[in-house]
Amino acid sequence: MSGNRTFTMIKPDAVEKGHIGGILNMIAEGGFRIVSMKLTQLTVADAQQFYAIHKERPFFGELVEFMTRGPIVAAILEKENAVEDFRTLIGATNPADAAEGTIRKKYATSIGENAVHGSDSDENAAIEGAFHFAGREQF
Numbered sequence: 001m002s003g004n005r006t007f008t009m010i011k012p013d014a015v016e017k018g019h020i021g022g023i024l025n026m027i028a029e030g031g032f033r034i035v036s037m038k039l040t041q042l043t044v045a046d047a048q049q050f051y052a053i054h055k056e057r058p059f060f061g062e063l064v065e066f067m068t069r070g071p072i073v074a075a076i077l078e079k080e081n082a083v084e085d086f087r088t089l090i091g092a093t094n095p096a097d098a099a100e101g102t103i104r105k106k107y108a109t110s111i112g113e114n115a116v117h118g119s120d121s122d123e124n125a126a127i128e129g130a131f132h133f134a135g136r137e138q139f
């Protein structure tokens, strides 16, 4: 059975451009309820840990630099079938491939600077949510 929570970040590119409100609006219109949310900034160690799965990839350094260059919004979202439905709402990693009506189609500018993160499995949603909100009563 699929779970009902996922984890998202509004990435530094979208925060810098003033798109927090627009993206939260698309999330709400997509039927997601915000369970926990905060404006924060990742340290280099945070970003290296969060994206550890990509550490051998050629873009890892660029990804860590990008994700730490400014504030992000981290949030836990709730909806039936949350992980899959949120991946549909955000669209493909590369905005050139993202479907019309998706968050990345509207707000992403490149495969790296792609505006939002969405967990890719229920297991990762729980790990990533705990990474940002562990110890919080609402998680």
Ligand code: GDP
Residues within 6 Å of the ligand: 059, 062, 063, 092, 093, 111, 112, 113, 114, 117, 118, 120
């Ligand atoms: P996602 O699940 O759609 O976010 O995609 P991945 O898990 O494959 O990649 C994680 C993140 O790494 C992406 O959202 C991008 O921000 C970044 N990324 C992926 N591929 C590239 C790339 O080729 N170049 C750069 N600079 N960043 C990338």
